[in-house]
Amino acid sequence: xxxxAALATAANHNVKQISVIGAGLMGAGIAQVAxxxxxxxxxxxxxxxxxxxxxxxxILASLKRIFKKKSADAADAARQTDEVMARITLSTSTEQSxxxxxxxxxxxxxxxxxxxxxxxxxDAAAPAHAIFASNTSSLPIADIAAAVSATRxxxxxxxxxxxxxxxxxxxxxxxxxxxxxxxxxTLLALTxxxxxxxxxxxxxxxxxxxRLLVPYMFEALRLVERGDATKEDVxxxxxxxxxxxxxxxxxxxxxxxxxxxxxxxxxxxxxxxLQGSKLTEPSPLLDQLVADGKFGRKSGEGFYAYGGVGASxxx
Ligand code: NAI
Numbered sequence: 001x002x003x004x005a006a007l008a009t010a011a012n013h014n015v016k017q018i019s020v021i022g023a024g025l026m027g028a029g030i031a032q033v034a035x036x037x038x039x040x041x042x043x044x045x046x047x048x049x050x051x052x053x054x055x056x057x058x059i060l061a062s063l064k065r066i067f068k069k070k071s072a073d074a075a076d077a078a079r080q081t082d083e084v085m086a087r088i089t090l091s092t093s094t095e096q097s098x099x100x101x102x103x104x105x106x107x108x109x110x111x112x113x114x115x116x117x118x119x120x121x122x123d124a125a126a127p128a129h130a131i132f133a134s135n136t137s138s139l140p141i142a143d144i145a146a147a148v149s150a151t152r153x154x155x156x157x158x159x160x161x162x163x164x165x166x167x168x169x170x171x172x173x174x175x176x177x178x179x180x181x182x183x184x185x186t187l188l189a190l191t192x193x194x195x196x197x198x199x200x201x202x203x204x205x206x207x208x209x210x211r212l213l214v215p216y217m218f219e220a221l222r223l224v225e226r227g228d229a230t231k232e233d234v235x236x237x238x239x240x241x242x243x244x245x246x247x248x249x250x251x252x253x254x255x256x257x258x259x260x261x262x263x264x265x266x267x268x269x270x271x272x273x274l275q276g277s278k279l280t281e282p283s284p285l286l287d288q289l290v291a292d293g294k295f296g297r298k299s300g301e302g303f304y305a306y307g308g309v310g311a312s313x314x315x
Pocket of ligand 1: 024045046106108
């Protein structure tokens, strides 16, 4: 294997249509960058019209912001937005959308059984050449891929985007033992065409970013739990001393305390690689906040309080 950066140019992905299954926060973002930057046709799939409309409105708002910044002329901005939106089709039929797609990206709930069920359906409906990818943050790609046939497993990979997708440049492209090199190269080229910078890694818990980030967050939690420093001082220290744009507590509030806990609990309990490691021991402080419904920015309060639910400024 060569490093991701050395492989594939944006031009050679040969992908005409992708299906994005799950029109939530991540799926909407992935559909947007595929239709906008990579200019491929996108089928956005969810379980109900209401979910699809929510996804569509996320995309529309984001595109309007982008084109408003780029173009002084309102009519021109509206035309460009329409052009991108015209490449996106909404669907509640997983099978129908799969039948005409070259790449299928799954971004549904973080639940192994739900993902396996979906991929089994997709395997039966998708053309033989179609590449399957999961945007999971914390589940082993191989465990999800176990749901499909051996031939399809050779066309299976992880494609881990970051939130918010339109702004975050990184995509982790994860290979399982069976992933064929040309499949991997297609995904690298496609993500480059989406305006992203792909990095590659094996199917290891947390991939690269979360493997380093989550233990760092939990060390910050332990520092505060022991009374060694305040969360405010830890955040200031990491911003001014390490050059991080957010401190660990601000970052946990941004990611969601429930999500942070979910990832770490999964590692702690699953026996997948990190079991028994001191790095993944649960944090009573985090557990209490999550039990109290304090999930961070999205619920209006986490380690810090935010003015109004989802507000972008810290009090
Ligand atoms: P979300 O809850 O915003 O969206 C999930 C969507 O999937 C919902 O609209 C839901 O109706 C739909 N869905 C559920 N089951 C479905 C099915 N069987 N068929 C079609 N649609 C279905 O979740 P979010 O945050 O977008 O996360 C999606 C995936 O991306 C998860 O695996 C998560 O771990 C991963 N991820 C999340 C990140 C984040 O920061 N939120 C970052 C990177 C990955």
